[in-house]
Amino acid sequence: MDFWKLMAIVHAKQSILNPMRAEKMTHFVDMLNLSEGSRVVDIGCGKGEFLNRLHEKYGISGVGIDKSPYFIEDCKAAKTKRAPEADIEYLLMDGKDYQPSEQFDLTCCMGASWIWGGIRDTLEALTSMTKPGGLLVLGEPYWLKEPDPEYLVMEGCKREDFHSHRENVLMGDEYGVTCVYTLVSDYMDWDEYEAPHWWAVSEYSDEHPDDPDLPEIWEYLRKSRETYLKHGRDTMNWCLYVYRKPVHPML
Ligand SMILES: C[S@@+](CC[C@H](N)C(=O)[O-])C[C@H]1O[C@@H](n2cnc3c(N)ncnc32)[C@H](O)[C@@H]1O
Numbered sequence: 225m226d227f228w229k230l231m232a233i234v235h236a237k238q239s240i241l242n243p244m245r246a247e248k249m250t251h252f253v254d255m256l257n258l259s260e261g262s263r264v265v266d267i268g269c270g271k272g273e274f275l276n277r278l279h280e281k282y283g284i285s286g287v288g289i290d291k292s293p294y295f296i297e298d299c300k301a302a303k304t305k306r307a308p309e310a311d312i313e314y315l316l317m318d319g320k321d322y323q324p325s326e327q328f329d330l331t332c333c334m335g336a337s338w339i340w341g342g343i344r345d346t347l348e349a350l351t352s353m354t355k356p357g358g359l360l361v362l363g364e365p366y367w368l369k370e371p372d373p374e375y376l377v378m379e380g381c382k383r384e385d386f387h388s389h390r391e392n393v394l395m396g397d398e399y400g401v402t403c404v405y406t407l408v409s410d411y412m413d414w415d416e417y418e419a420p421h422w423w424a425v426s427e428y429s430d431e432h433p434d435d436p437d438l439p440e441i442w443e444y445l446r447k448s449r450e451t452y453l454k455h456g457r458d459t460m461n462w463c464l465y466v467y468r469k470p471v472h473p474m475l
Contacts, residue, residue, distance in 0.1 A: 228295075244417075244464060262285075330360075337364055343386075367388055368459055369459060378451040405465075408463045414462070
């Protein structure tokens with residue numbers, strides 16, 4: 225079935241598409257302390273929730289990019305409702321093809337570092353798009369413990385795809401940006417992200433009994449639920465990392 229349709233169904237009940245609950249996102253937005261009117265790019269922007277929150281708090285303008293036609297439609301609908309006057313453009317495209325003609329005050333990629341093949345190339349890509357003195361926000365998993373080989377098979381990833389929290393923090397130095405803030409997830413964040421997928425599919429299934437994709441949707445749900453409950457919940461965590469690009473090169 226169409227992958228983007230599957231993702232839209234699974235995430236139907238959520239506007240934040242990562243394991244950080246709404247109150248902590250509010251705290252995170254407050255903590256960024258942006259200047260009024262800052263320019264922001266969010267690559268893999270999901271439903272545009274982060275950009276809308278930044279606009280509501282700081283009057284930002286900017287660009288949101290996502291490869292899902294469903295989520296870009298959600299972004300446009302949310303903008304019409306919450307920020308009709310805002311200078312925020314939503315682009316349906318592959319994030320790795322985005323070549324901006326400007327540098328931003330804040331660049332962001334939460335939960336989509338695979339766009340560039342991992343956190344290292346994401347740091348490199350975002351650093352080049354960030355003004356000196358600007359911020360980078362990366363939402364990235366990290367290993368809580370060495371992953372069970374069964375988990376790697378179930379999740380379809382490799383041990384080296386992700387790093388420890390310490391490595392993610394220190395890695396910024398290699399790209400000339402300093403990690404200045406971290407906000408990690410807890411069980412409540414994870415459960416508030418994962419369980420609504422189960423709820424959304426259960427409702428969708430009742431509302432669309434004739435959808436020929438239903439068996440595939442349920443197969444996906446059961447596999448991801450088991451992967452999370454059997455291993456993921458105690459193996460992998462998530463963090464919003466803020467890195468700062470200095471005006472003068474780091475010593
Ligand atoms: C885990 S979700 C996070 C969404 C959003 N950043 C948030 O935290 O709410 C990952 C997002 O990346 C998008 N995505 C996946 N591959 C992409 C690509 N190659 N280019 C742009 N966006 C992509 C997905 O459609 C999805 O919206």
